[in-house]
Amino acid sequence: AQSVSQHNHHVILSEAASLELGCNYSYGGTVNLFWYVQYPGQHLQLLLKYFSGDPLVKGIKGFEAEFIKSKFSFNLRKPSVQWSDTAEYFCAVNGPSSGSARQLTFGSGTQLTVLP
Amino acid sequence: DTEVTQTPKHLVMGMTNKKSLKCEQHMGHRAMYWYKQKAKKPPELMFVYSYEKLSINESVPSRFSPECPNSSLLNLHLHALQPEDSALYLCASSQDRFNEQFFGPGTRLTVL
Numbered sequence: 001a002q003s004v005s006q007h008n009h010h011v012i013l014s015e016a017a018s019l020e021l022g023c024n025y026s027y028g029g030t031v032n033l034f035w036y037v038q039y040p041g042q043h044l045q046l047l048l049k050y051f052s053g054d055p056l057v058k059g060i061k062g063f064e065a066e067f068i069k070s071k072f073s074f075n076l077r078k079p080s081v082q083w084s085d086t087a088e089y090f091c092a093v094n095g096p097s098s099g100s101a102r103q104l105t106f107g108s109g110t111q112l113t114v115l116p
Numbered sequence: 117d118t119e120v121t122q123t124p125k126h127l128v129m130g131m132t133n134k135k136s137l138k139c140e141q142h143m144g145h146r147a148m149y150w151y152k153q154k155a156k157k158p159p160e161l162m163f164v165y166s167y168e169k170l171s172i173n174e175s176v177p178s179r180f181s182p183e184c185p186n187s188s189l190l191n192l193h194l195h196a197l198q199p200e201d202s203a204l205y206l207c208a209s210s211q212d213r214f215n216e217q218f219f220g221p222g223t224r225l226t227v228l
Contacts, residue, residue: 034216044159044206044219051214090158094214102213103172104149106158 002027004093006107013081014115021076021110023091031095033074034104035065038088047089050074061085083116120220122207128226131197137223139190139207147213148190150182151206153222159206165190166213197227 007022025031035047048059055067065076074091091107120141129135139148147166151159164172165184173182179201181193190207204224208217 032214032216036219043221044208046216046218049216088156103161103164104217109156109158111156 002031002093002095002105004091004105004107006089006091006110008110009108010111010113012113012115015083016080017114019076019078019081019085019112021089021091021112023074023076023107025072025074025091025093025095025105027072027093027095029095031093033065033067034092034094035059035063035074035076036090036092036106038090040087044090047076081112081114083114085112086114087112120207120209120218122205122220122223124223125221126224126226128228129194129197130228131199133197134193134195136194137192137205137207137225139192139209139220140188141209141218142188143209143211143218144187145209145211145218146187147210147217148184149208149210149217150180150190150192151208153204153206155204163192164213171213194225197225199227201225202227 003026005024033050036044037047038044047063050057050067058064063078089110092104094104123138150162153159161174162176163182168184179196183191204222206222207220210217
């Protein structure tokens, strides 16, 4: 079964600081990659996705992520965070699980706190 | 309409009760999912329906029983739950098993 690792459990930044959240996955075959965000009291929302093509993908609210196949990584970045970016961020990988069925596997999440 | 709706928003039930959670989408998606999410944890997959057929059951106890009456609706029937089943239950849908999933707001379930 595939696994997804998010190395930072809690990140605290001041406004205007740059952000990079790490994500690594275990499966070496074809996968689709996602970052989801969960703002306090709100539902999971898609930030960005990677299926194929340009490994640098841009998402909503100024976020971007880079897919590095050789490192099995899909790190999330934002040049300048805002207080409103305070939320839980989940990396997720869609790939084969047991057998051939594809499913979405989430990382453990990173809580981002942005101080005003 | 790009929403997944879930009812009820909150549910409190005793261990002997029977209740149902409902999920609806009108995006023409053919895959629908139930997840369980505990506080500060990622969603855990419970069930996957693809073209209205159950395709994944992640070893979920039989006290949870999913149902997909049609391509827009997904139910989760609950019976004889345990207090440790208290969690946020999320429904999601996607165009197919490969594409991004759209999540509903969830049902906050408390089992007394």
